Amino acid sequence: MGEFELIRRYFLPVSEAGQHPAVLLGPGDDCAIQRVGEGQDLVFSVDTLVEGVHFPEHYSPEKLGWRSLAVAASDLAAMGADPVCFTLALTLPQADPDWLANFSSGLSSASRSFGLNLAGGDITRGPLALTLQVHGTVPVDSAIRRSGAKPGDLICVSGTLGNAAAALALLDLEFPTTEQVELLEHYHAPQPQLLLGRALRGSASAAIDVSDGLVADLTHLLGASGVAGAIDVGCLPLSGALAAQREDAINLALYGGDDYQLCVTIADTALKALPDAIRKQLTAVGRVRTGAGLVVDGGSAQAQPGGYDHFGSE
Numbered sequence: 251m252g253e254f255e256l257i258r259r260y261f262l263p264v265s266e267a268g269q270h271p272a273v274l275l276g277p278g279d280d281c282a283i284q285r286v287g288e289g290q291d292l293v294f295s296v297d298t299l300v301e302g303v304h305f306p307e308h309y310s311p312e313k314l315g316w317r318s319l320a321v322a323a324s325d326l327a328a329m330g331a332d333p334v335c336f337t338l339a340l341t342l343p344q345a346d347p348d349w350l351a352n353f354s355s356g357l358s359s360a361s362r363s364f365g366l367n368l369a370g371g372d373i374t375r376g377p378l379a380l381t382l383q384v385h386g387t388v389p390v391d392s393a394i395r396r397s398g399a400k401p402g403d404l405i406c407v408s409g410t411l412g413n414a415a416a417a418l419a420l421l422d423l424e425f426p427t428t429e430q431v432e433l434l435e436h437y438h439a440p441q442p443q444l445l446l447g448r449a450l451r452g453s454a455s456a457a458i459d460v461s462d463g464l465v466a467d468l469t470h471l472l473g474a475s476g477v478a479g480a481i482d483v484g485c486l487p488l489s490g491a492l493a494a495q496r497e498d499a500i501n502l503a504l505y506g507g508d509d510y511q512l513c514v515t516i517a518d519t520a521l522k523a524l525p526d527a528i529r530k531q532l533t534a535v536g537r538v539r540t541g542a543g544l545v546v547d548g549g550s551a552q553a554q555p556g557g558y559d560h561f562g563s564e
């Protein structure tokens with residue numbers, strides 16, 4: 251049973267059992283949405299990072315501080331939400347003051363940079379794991395959901411793809427080259443696209459953040475919208491560093507995770523109407539169609555390796 255089948259079978263019934271009218275959007279998107287008052291909707295999401303699964307053992311605590319909040323904040327970006335605050339549940343094997351000082355420093359930098367205020371948490375002893383809940387807001391009914399893509403919309407991505415996946419092979423290098431350092435930065439210090447997400451509110455028809463790989467995440471968006479899509483690999487945005495270092499750059503851009511860029515769908519007219527500075531951050535890579543499934547350069551994408559699934563091999 252895969253991760254998503256597990257959620258569908260055991261947790262969607264729980265979600266449906268306790269339906270509250272203020273919960274506008276439950277499981278299935280990057281964040282949930284709660285109506286909290288007249289003017290604003292609360293947008294929130296929780297993410298767990300486990301040592302040895304989501305980050306390597308003996309990983310730099312300062313980088314972990316940044317990365318853990320960046321990864322969580324990326325789901326707010328995908329909804330077009332304005333960041334507000336977060337809580338942190340930390341499970342630690344021991345209270346090492348050096349480790350904690352460095353972790354705190356990385357977390358503080360991220361907190362300042364993203365405008366997310368630490369508002370509470372929990373500390374327990376056990377194998378190293380972190381759970382972060384992030385809260386954001388949007389004006390009522392303006393969150394960008396996964397489900398709004400329409401046939402004919404362009405499929406666009408922000409930034410460049412595949413860098414973080416290429417960095418995985420470089421994590422243990424003692425003396426990386428300048429180009430390798432550039433790729434490593436994408437893994438260690440992802441930049442959640444909060445300003446871009448916010449700027450696309452009211453313009454993008456659907457959005458998702460690319461955490462598990464473009465093919466996997468775009469497939470989720472298309473499924474939630476009940477549409478099909480086609481992408482042209484010649485249009486995929488690749489960094490110079492990736493193109494120079496990896497012959498399989500295209501595959502990494504299609505299937506590699508950890509980029510935390512946005513994948514959005516948007517009508518041509520809405521894209522043209524965006525301010526230049528926003529439009530320039532997006533690259534059109536394909537189009538939404540009627541039907542179901544994702545086609546990559548004319549072939550079905552399902553036959554290729556998918557994104558990360560924690561229970562996929564069980």
Ligand code: ADP
Pocket residue numbers: 257261262265276277278279280281297325461
């Ligand atoms: P993301 O990569 O955007 O963080 P996930 O792939 O982790 O999203 O989760 C997909 C969807 O499944 C989300 O809407 C999430 O809230 C929901 N989900 C995951 N685990 C559970 C659970 N145990 N109970 C209810 N919903 C869940």
Ligand code: MG
Pocket residue numbers: 279280324325328458459461
């Ligand atoms: Mg997400």
